Amino acid sequence: MLPLSRSQLGLFFILLCPANIIGLWWAVGSPLVMDPNSICRKTKRLAGKQNELCQSEPEIVNEVAKGAKLGVRECQYQFRSRRWNCTSHNKYFGKILQQDIRETAFVYAITAAGVIHAVTQACSMGELLQCGCEVTRNWGPPSPLAIGPGADGSAWEWGGCGDDVEFGYEKSRQFMDAKRKKGKSDIRTLIDLHNNEAGRLAVKNYMRTECKCHGLSGSCTLRTCWKKMPHFREVGDRLLERFNGAFKVMGGNDGKTIIPVGHNIKPPDKQDLIYSAESPDFCQANRKTGSPGTRGRVCNSTALDVGGxxxxxxxxxxxxxxxxxxxxxxxxxxxxxxxxxxxxxxxxxxxxxx
Missing domain, CATH: 3.30.2460.20 (Wnt (Wingless and Int-1), C-terminal domain)
Structure with a gap:
């Protein structure tokens, strides 16, 4: 087994545990000390493919932890000027994750996105034996804008080292989507799974095309093109837009569907973030709601937006x-x-x- 750091173990523990537990260990630098086998034995909710990965692919676990850490950093960047700034203090954060609010939706989405991004990148860098560059697919031709100036009349082909986002997507899904039993009142599971998927799609659905010129004296007679993931800052920006336009929902009577709250509201699509409860105002410190308050925060006296x-x-x-x-x-x-x-x-x- 490859050893994991304390922070990676803590982050790994988050990804595999139910919502009422993950808040205790989401923070970077968790004091949790145990080896991967101990985590797998003690986390009884692991089953099937999850357990197999935990036992046989610790290098994947390592990348999952890196992805979760990437999500933490991006969350803190995107919320740096807001009343809730994605603080990782355990005494507050655990309470946040126990609520079906907008902030929790963003945390789940950005963490799932971080995992798919980190695992996929590790594949492209040759750091994992289980995967590598993406196998060239039968895509149509890339757009002239993607190929670059002077593309008319020049030949091109798919090649290079494209990002195998499908592999990263599958690993993120296996680790992030906890195996919970869905009951009629299990709105929380439906919301968490939806937001996990929204995070993954913020990476998978926005692959970009990169091309490289070949030819004598810069003639660019041939271009080789491949698919790359969006930069993670773009992913964070996109999910913040979804956060700002998140849908409030409630569970359907069949226990398998979510229904938007309000009249004449279109159902959320797979890339939307959803929640079922209103957020606290986060003005005063309150352990019950998970609000750290804003006393002592640096603000911008000339700004009129959220950081003002x-x-x-x-x-x-x-x-x-x-x-x-x-x-x-x-x-x-x-x-x-x-x-x-x-x-x-x-x-x-x-x-x-x-």
């Missing part, structure tokens, strides 16, 4: 602070080819929520 002091400080006002930070200064270019800088202490004015 009026919204972030919830109308409580802000105080001005002067802090000293170390920055590069007096930079000079030395031939060839080094830029050397000195370190200077710079005073900055910050606005901090009361």
């Amino acid at each position: 002091c009026d919204l972030l400080c919830c109308g409580r006002g802000q105080r001005e602070e002067t802090v000293v930070v170390e920055e590069n200064c007096l930079c000079r270019f030395h031939w060839c080819c080094v830029v050397q800088c000195k370190k200077c202490n710079v005073k900055k004015e910050l606005s901090v929520c009361l």
Whole structure:
């Protein structure tokens, strides 16, 4: 078995456990210490293919953990200016994941997206024996925009090392979609599985085409093209848009369907994020709801959007602070080819929520 770090073990534990447990271990740097076999033995919900992967493919487990960590970082970037900033403090985060709110929907989606992205990338980099570059498929010709300027009249072919997103998709599905029994009132399972899929599709459905020119003296008589995943920042941006337009839903009487709440609302599609409960306002610290509050947060006194002091400080006002930070200064270019800088202490004015 390949050893995993504490943070990877903690993240792995998240992916395989039910929602009322994963909040305890979602944070990076979890104190959980056990080997992969122990996780598999103690997590009784593992079954079938999940258990097989846990036991026989620890290198896949390692990439799953990297993907979850990638999702954590992107979540914290996308929510950096919001009242809830994707904090990973266990005492708050566990409560967030116990609720069917918008924020939980984003966490599940971005984590599932991180897993498909990390596993697929590992395949393309030759780091996994189970996969490699994508096998060339019988796609139609790429668009002229994808091929590049001067594409008219030049030959092209599918080749290179395309990303095997189908392999990454399958591994993400196996690890993220917990095997739960679906009852008539199991709206939580339906919501979590839907949001997991939305995250994966934010990667799979937005593959881009890259091409490389071949020919003497830059003649570009032949272009080789392949499919690559979108940059993960694009994935985060796309899921944040879905977060802003998330659908509130309720469970159908058959226990297998979700129904949008409200009149004349179209059903959410597979790429939409869904939730069933309203979020707290996150203004005050509240362990019961998982709100860390916004007291002490740095805000932008001139902005009118979500990072502005009026919204972030919830109308409580802000105080001005002067802090000293170390920055590069007096930079000079030395031939060839080094830029050397000195370190200077710079005073900055910050606005901090009361």
